[in-house]
Amino acid sequence: MPELPEVETIRRGLAPLLIKQEIKAVTTRRENLRWPMPIKELADNLPGHTIDDVSRRGKYLLMPIGRGSLIVHLGMSGVLRHHKKNIPYVKHDHFDIAFKNGSHLRLNDPRRFGAVLWTSEPPLNHPLLAKLGPEPLLADFNADYLYEKSRGRKGGIKSFLMDSQVVVGAGNIYAAESLFIAKINPLRPAGKLDKKDCEKLVAAIKKILLASIELGGTTLKDFRNEDGKPGYFQQSLNVYGRGGEECVVCAATIEQYRSGGRATAFCPQCQKK
DNA sequence: ATAGCAACCTGAGGGC
DNA sequence: TGCCCTCAGGTTGCTA
Incomplete structure (x- = not known):
């Protein structure tokens, strides 16, 4: 959840x-x-x-x-x-x-x-x-940090982001959504991101997390707040759970792959390697 | 050190 | 109706 x-x-x-x-x-x-x-x-x-x-x-x-x-x-x-x-x-x-x-x-x-x-x-x-990494909404999670931390890493940037020793709080939904906003392919080796990519990605992560908090989170099926009410951010999702559908930006077909048991969706047009 | 994957568990939904 | 399979927002801990 x-x-x-x-x-x-x-x-x-x-x-x-x-x-x-x-x-x-x-x-x-x-x-x-x-x-x-x-x-x-x-x-x-x-x-x-x-x-x-x-x-x-x-x-x-x-x-x-x-x-x-x-x-x-x-x-x-x-x-x-x-x-x-x-x-x-x-x-x-x-x-x-x-x-x-x-x-x-x-x-x-x-x-x-x-x-x-x-x-x-x-x-x-x-x-x-x-051993948890920095909080994504605080100042010590920034482009310089992400750039340095990712040097030499050959795994895809999406799984890198989901590693809680790199940064906390980016789960399967928000990692995918942030990469879409930053126009970065989830399979791109983390170590291949340049400074500019890191800036875009950090900005996207902060923006999306804040926007979702503003709407009370994402309710896919069973998320409820302390009062039993759902969140409304799922209406803002661009790629998560949308494999096979049209990209909201360019109308290309959203692709989906599985890795480590997790599904990842991305736009092959907007998020080129 | 790093990357990939099985494991932990229940329930929902689809195909037959 | 029921069985079997796949999938789900996370994280640890094992294996190469």
């Missing part, structure tokens, strides 16, 4: 609902998601404490609580919803926080690629977060 704009949409929606709210109880409804759930740590550290903040690093949501931090990743199919009152559990509800004010935060994740983690260290030191 979520790439960076979707996680940011969730974060923005949840922050005012959760910050300063005192936790009454926590419920873990299975032992594992992508990793084991820290059942004991959650039970020991959450009740009686308040959520101090709701921030984000890449696609991870970070919630400092008392002496540690809750880290949540939504994987492919995770949905984090806030309910004003308790409601019955449904299939794939794995995790719930009950607040003193009667509201609930609940994680539903059919595929269970998501994660609920607890750390008593600064969350950015967590092994899963420590």
Whole structure:
């Protein structure tokens, strides 16, 4: 489900609902998601404490609580919803926080690629977060950085962009869309981009991510914000999921290929190698 | 070090 | 209706 704009949409929606709210109880409804759930740590550290903040690093949501931090990743199919009152559990509800004010935060994740983690260290030191690349919307993600980082890399620029050690938050949708806007072929070796290409690409990534956040993210089938509402950026997609259709710019037929199990669509006319 | 791919898992949709 | 296959927004960890 979520790439960076979707996680940011969730974060923005949840922050005012959760910050300063005192936790009454926590419920873990299975032992594992992508990793084991820290059942004991959650039970020991959450009740009686308040959520101090709701921030984000890449696609991870970070919630400092008392002496540690809750880290949540939504994987492919995770949905984090806030309910004003308790409601019955449904299939794939794995995790719930009950607040003193009667509201609930609940994680539903059919595929269970998501994660609920607890750390008593600064969350950015967590092994899963420590090696992440820069945030795409911050100044340290720029053309110079991308240019230097990509020297000598022979793999396609699309998979390079999707490497979270290069930059976080560019998933399959936004990597493809950014390359379309920048007019760069997804299979072009990353090391072959020149400075100008890197400038165009960085600008495209920032522009698209911001535009999508503005529209509440992309809902393909099951993305919902904290309130259960879909996002509207899918109406702005130019190539993702449009293989075989006409390019909106030049009317050529959008091509699609598979690599590493991921489909990538591009316009052979606008995105020449 | 890097690149490619299987693996983790459920559900939806298409073909027969 | 049902079975079988393919595909899906992510990420790790294995193999060359």
